[in-house]
């Protein structure tokens with residue numbers, strides 16, 4: 001059982017070490033993340049997956065969200081994607097996932113979309129890359145998501161929540177459940193973070209701290 005928590009910086013160092021020193025390709029980690037998040041959602045009986053909207057930023061957190069979109073689509077669920085931010089400036093792995101989503105012709109919606117027809121929203125706006133207060137279109141979408149009747153499942157860290165302190169950076173997603181990658185981040189376990197994280201799933205995707213793999 002992995003119950004340790006880590007800082008956001010450590011999570012980024014572990015990602016980097018796993019990819020660049022150990023040699024597991026980043027797209028393999030992203031695929032494993034997406035598969036685990038998809039399974040968490042399927043197994044969470046509190047989520048109604050009749051009509052799912054993926055809220056995707058243009059980084060790798062959004063890339064994880066696009067893997068979930070594709071897995072939902074290929075398993076027959078009704079799923080749409082709202083990309084927030086400039087797709088031309090998306091991360092390499094995000095662009096690779098967007099290309100795959102295009103192959104499957106997954107429905108795309110835009111900023112003016114009404115959220116009330118969706119049963120579940122997936123928060124893939126920001127994860128460990130959040131570096132400043134949330135504003136502009138991102139804040140608009142977070143506030144619209146929180147105001148909607150749909151439940152929110154967050155990927156890695158609820159967007160806008162400071163993963164180290166558990167504080168809200170401007171505004172933050174209030175998730176019913178969160179799939180966090182590798183280890184929970186320290187701020188997510190604080191009492192004040194609970195209304196934002198909801199139930200936390202910890203997803204093993206092959207990223208390990210120190211020698212913890214020896215205990216697997």
Ligand SMILES: NC(=O)C1=CN([C@@H]2O[C@H](COP(=O)(O)OP(=O)(O)OC[C@H]3O[C@@H](n4cnc5c(N)ncnc54)[C@H](O)[C@@H]3O)[C@@H](O)[C@H]2O)[C@@H](O)CC1
Nearest residue numbers: 015026029059060061126127128129130131132133134156
């Ligand atoms: N390849 C990897 O390293 C892995 C990454 N993973 C996922 O990738 C996430 C990290 O991805 P990224 O490093 O691409 O970062 P994010 O996707 O968290 O953020 C994307 C970008 O948003 C920008 N940004 C930060 N704060 C902002 C703000 N307030 N307003 C507007 N833009 C802002 C930053 O330039 C940042 O790089 C993790 O949380 C996890 O979900 C997982 O797939 C596991 C493997």
Ligand SMILES: [K+]
Nearest residue numbers: 123126157159
């Ligand atoms: K997120």
